[in-house]
Amino acid sequence: MKGKIIRMLLVGFIIVFLSACIDSAGKTSNDKEEATGGENVVNIGYSGPLSGAAAYYGENTLNGLEMAVEEINEQGFEVDGKTYKLNLIAYDDKYLPNETAANARRLVQEDDTPVVFTPHSGGIAALQVFNEQENFLIGAYSSEPAITEAGNELTVRIPPSYDGYLEPFTNYAMENFGNKLAALPPVTQYGKDWAEAIKPYWEKAGGEVVHESAIDFSKDTDFFTFLTNALESNPDVLFIGGPSEPTAKVAQQARDLGFEGGFIVMDQAKLDEMKNVTGSYEPLEGSIGTIPLINANYPGTEEFVKKYQEKYNKDPGSEAGFHYLSMYIFVEAMKAAGNVEDATVIREHIQDGLESLPEEKKVYEIEKIDENGGFEINTQYGAVEGGKVVPVSGD
Amino acid sequence: MDIFIQQLFNGLTIGSVYSLVALGLTLVYGILHIPNFAHGALYMLGGYVTLTMMVYLGVNYWISILISIITIGILSVLMDRLVFHPLRKSTPIQHKVAAIGMLLFLEALAQLIWGADYRQMPTPYGQVIQFADVTLTVQRLIIVVAAIAVMILLYLFLKKTFMGASILAMAQNREGASLVGINTNKVAVITFFIAGTLAAIGASLTSPINLVFPGMGHLVILKAFVIIIIGGMGSIPGAILGGYILGFSESIGATYISSDYKDIIAFVLLIVILSIKPQGIFAKGGV
Secondary structure, X not given: OHHHHHHHHHHHHHHHHHHHHOOOOOOOOOOEOOOOOOOEEEEEEEEEOOOXXXXXXXXXXXHHHHHHHHHHHHHOEEEOOEEEEEEEEEEEOOOOHHHHHHHHHHHHHHHOOOEEEEOOHHXXXXXXXXXHHHOOEEEEOOOOOHHHHOOOOOEEEOOOOOHHHHHHHHHHHHHHHOOEEEEXXXXXXXXXXXXXXXXXXXXXXXXXXXXXXXXXXXXXXXXXXXXXXXXXXXXXXXXXXOOHHHHHHHHHHHHHOOOXXXXXXXXXXXXXXXXXXXXXXXXXXXXXXXXXXXXXXXXXXXXXXXXXXXXXXXXXXXXXXXXXXXXXXHHHHHHHHOOOOOHHHHHHOHHHHHHHOOHHHOOOOEEEEOOOOEEEEOOEEEEEXXXXXXXXXXX | OHHHHHHXXXXXXXXXXXXXXXXXXXXXXXXXXXXXXXXXXXXXXXXXXHHHHHHHHOOOHXXXXXXXXXXXXXHHHHHHHHHHHHXXXXXXXXXXXXXXXXXXXHHHHHHHHHOOOOEOOOOOOOOEEEEOOEEEEHHHHHXXXXXXXXXXXXXXXXXXXXXXHHHHHHHHXXXXXXXXXXXXXXXXXXXXXXXXXXXXXXXXXXXXXXXXXXXXXXXXXXXXXXXXXXXXOOOHHHHHHHHHHHHHHHHHHHHHOOHHHHHHHHHHHXXXXXXXXXXXXXXXXXX
C-alpha cells in the first residue's frame, strides 16, 4: 500500500515537472475573433492542421489570414452601400480530409461562410465533393495541378501549380551546370509526380537523366549511401526535395562528398528554411527553387514582410504571404460583385478583384485567374548565387 | 572499387548506430521477454536532451551527451519501475500494450515540449576528410569509433564484473538467477539503465548527421527489431553482428542491386537467416 502511494506521488511529481517544461508550442486555435458589435459581418472559414505533425505549417497559413483580416477590419470595406467587417473562424482538421469536410459543413451551415480556406490537397478534394451544391468557394492552397483540372466551378487555387517550374528550373540548371541530372525525389506521391514531370522535360531539353532513386525521409537515417551512388554517375545537377530541413541535409551531405554542381529544389522545400539548417547559403550555391518570400521583390512584399516580422517575430513563408494576399483578393471580389454571400457571384468577379487590388497589397503579382480557377502568377524564382538568393525572372 | 570502399564505410557508420540501439533492445529483452517498443522513444528523447543542452544552454557536445546519458538512463529505469515492474505478474500481451502506450505517450510529449518541427543539432566536428578516394567527416569517424568503444566496454562489463554476470544470468533464467541469490530487482534496474544510456549515446552521436524530430525513433527501432531477430533475441554478439549486417546490406545492396530494393534486401536476409537458424544466428542468452 505504502509503495503504491509513493508511486502515485512520483507519477504526480513527474507530470507537474514535465508540464512545467512545456513552452508555448501547444497553442490552441482562437475560435472566433469577434468583430465589433452592431456592424455587418462576413464570416470567413478556415480548416487546416492546427495540431499534430503539420501544426507548424497550419499556423503559418492562418497567420497570413489573421493579419489580413485585422488590417481590413481597421476600416472595414464597403459593399453595396453597407460597411462590412470580416470575422475569421478557424477550425483544426489535423490534416485529415474527413475532418476538413466536417469543419466546412459546420462553417457553411452555422456561419454562412462564402469562402473556406484549406491548405492541403486532401482536404480540398474532400470539399470539392459538395462545395458546388452548398455554394461556397474553396480557398485552395496546394500546388497540385489536379485540384483545378477536375473542373470544380468554385475552387480557387492560390499558389502556382508545379508545372510552371519545370521550364525555368531546367533552363537555369542546364545553362549553368550541364546536362546530366541525377534525380533524388522523396518517396511521396507529390515527390513522384514531380520527378515524373521533370525527367521527360529534362530529356526533351537535350539532357540526360543519369541516376534515379527515391529517398524515404520517414525511414532513412543517413543519405551518404544514396549520394555516393548518385555521384558515381557524375551528375552536373541534382534534383532534390521534400521537407526543407532534411532536404538541406541531403544538399549538405552531397557537398561533403565533393559534389560541385547545382541543385534543382522541388517547391516543397524553401531555400531560406534550408539555410537555417546548413548555416549559410554556401553549401546551396547554384540551387534553383521557389523564391523565399523575404527575397522576392513584388510591389507589396517588403511592407508585408516588415509587418509580419513585427507581429509574429519571424520571417514569413510563402504560405503566409499567399493567404494574406488572397484574403484581400476575395474582399476586392466581393466589392466588385456587390455581394458578400453568393459564392458563385463572388467567383465571377475574382478577375475584377485582381484588377482593383491596390498595388501595395501585391505580396505576389497575380495577373489573372484561369478558367479552371487557378491564379496565374507572375512567378519569380530564386537562385543561390554568390552566397545569397537572387531573384530569377520567369521569362 | 572506390565506391565499394566508400559504401563499406557508409555501412559501417549506420551499422554502428543500429548496433547500439539493438544492444539496448536486446538487453531489455532479457528482462522483459518482449521487445520494448518504447525503446525508440528513449532514443528520440536522447537526441532532444542533447540538443536542448547544446543549443539552449550552450553546453559542450560531450558534456551534453553525458547529461543525456544520465537523464535517459534514469528515465528508462523509471519506465521499468512505474510501468513494467508492476506488470511483472501479468501476461506478455499486457507488457506489449504498455510498451506501445509508452511509445505513443513519449512521442506526444516530445511534440508538446519541443514542437513538431525538425531541429538541427550542430556539431563541432563537421570537417570533411579525404582519405585516398574515400570521403568521411570527423563526426562519422566519431560515430564508428565511439560505438565500437562502447561495445567493448559493455562486453568487458558483462564478462568481467559480477553485476554483468548477474545480468547475463538473469537473461538466461530468471528463476534460476533468483534461486542462487541474485537480486533480480537490482539487476532489472541496472539493465534498464544501461539500455537507456545506449539509446542516448546512439541518438546523440547520429543526430548531427541527421535531424532531431519526434518521429526519429521510428527510423531506427524497426531496424533494431529486425537486427535482434537476425542476431537471436537477447543475444549481445547477435545484436552487434546483426547491426553491421543490416548496415552493410543496406549500403552495398543499394549500390549493386538497387536502392529501391534496399529494404527488401534486409528482409530477404531476415527470411533466409530464419529459415536456416530459426532462433537467430546466436541462441538466446548466449555470449
